[in-house]
Amino acid sequence: MKLIDTHTHIYLPEFDADRDEAVSRALDNGIVRLLLPNIDTQSVGPMLSAARRFPGVCIPMIGLHPTSVKEDYRDQLQSLETLWSENNFIAVGEIGIDLYWDKTFIKEQIYCLRRQILFALERNVPVVIHSRDSFPEVFAVLDEFKGKGLKGVMHAFTGTLEDARRAIGMGFMLGIGGIVTFKNSGLDKIVQELGPGNLIMETDSPYLAPVPHRGKRNESAYIRLINKKLAEILGTGEEEMARITFDNSIRLFNLEQ
Ligand SMILES: [Zn+2]
Numbered sequence: 113m114k115l116i117d118t119h120t121h122i123y124l125p126e127f128d129a130d131r132d133e134a135v136s137r138a139l140d141n142g143i144v145r146l147l148l149p150n151i152d153t154q155s156v157g158p159m160l161s162a163a164r165r166f167p168g169v170c171i172p173m174i175g176l177h178p179t180s181v182k183e184d185y186r187d188q189l190q191s192l193e194t195l196w197s198e199n200n201f202i203a204v205g206e207i208g209i210d211l212y213w214d215k216t217f218i219k220e221q222i223y224c225l226r227r228q229i230l231f232a233l234e235r236n237v238p239v240v241i242h243s244r245d246s247f248p249e250v251f252a253v254l255d256e257f258k259g260k261g262l263k264g265v266m267h268a269f270t271g272t273l274e275d276a277r278r279a280i281g282m283g284f285m286l287g288i289g290g291i292v293t294f295k296n297s298g299l300d301k302i303v304q305e306l307g308p309g310n311l312i313m314e315t316d317s318p319y320l321a322p323v324p325h326r327g328k329r330n331e332s333a334y335i336r337l338i339n340k341k342l343a344e345i346l347g348t349g350e351e352e353m354a355r356i357t358f359d360n361s362i363r364l365f366n367l368e369q
Pocket residue numbers: 119121149206316
């Protein structure tokens with residue numbers, strides 16, 4: 113069985129004590145790729161060293177996370193943009209709008225989202241969208257790019273069935289992780305309605321650990337638990353679910369098989 117964790121922050125300090133072991137546990141469980149979304153100019157160094165330490169396994173993206181959009185957003189965008197000249201990134205992420213933590217920089221968040229979608233379109237790579245309490249705002253920006261061939265994923269998807277259909281209609285996949293294992297998340301019903309054709313799996317580790325590890329540190333090996341849960345919800349075998357979501361991830365991120 114081959115699986116992909118399409119969203120992990122394994123470069124964060126939470127893994128400093130056992131990063132090599134966490135990668136080994138992932139590989140032992142069939143998780144053959146770990147895709148690394150960036151956060152800001154602080155995280156990019158550790159992220160690139162993880163990518164260098166585990167070549168072909170840990171694969172980096174570049175982007176400015178909405179909760180890191182502050183007064184210095186122009187400098188941040190500029191520094192991240194210049195990294196394209198020396199590195200290959202498979203996606204622009206994670207980017208988006210987060211109105212849960214702080215609404216102070218909403219205008220700047222919208223500006224950065226727009227600007228980074230343009231980066232992605234210029235380089236013909238997908239975007240990884242973080243949306244928290246902000247689906248109307250995110251969709252309003254995405255609507256501006258209709259018909260331009262934009263692709264991406266709604267990471268840690270928590271919207272309604274209608275939001276899901278709208279995202280899929282715009283060429284997006286849904287990133288499913290630990291939340292689907294939580295009681296009363298409602299995500300199981302949405303997944304059941306949609307089927308597996310537009311789903312990819314992610315941990316968002318160290319955050320959002322699935323049951324039975326809820327509340328503890330998450331890690332890429334737990335993709336196995338997400339796969340099991342999705343197979344259960346959709347009534348497929350685990351092998352089949354792994355194959356479908358693996359293919360979806362390869363296609364979206366343009367990865368080698
Ligand atoms: Zn993330």
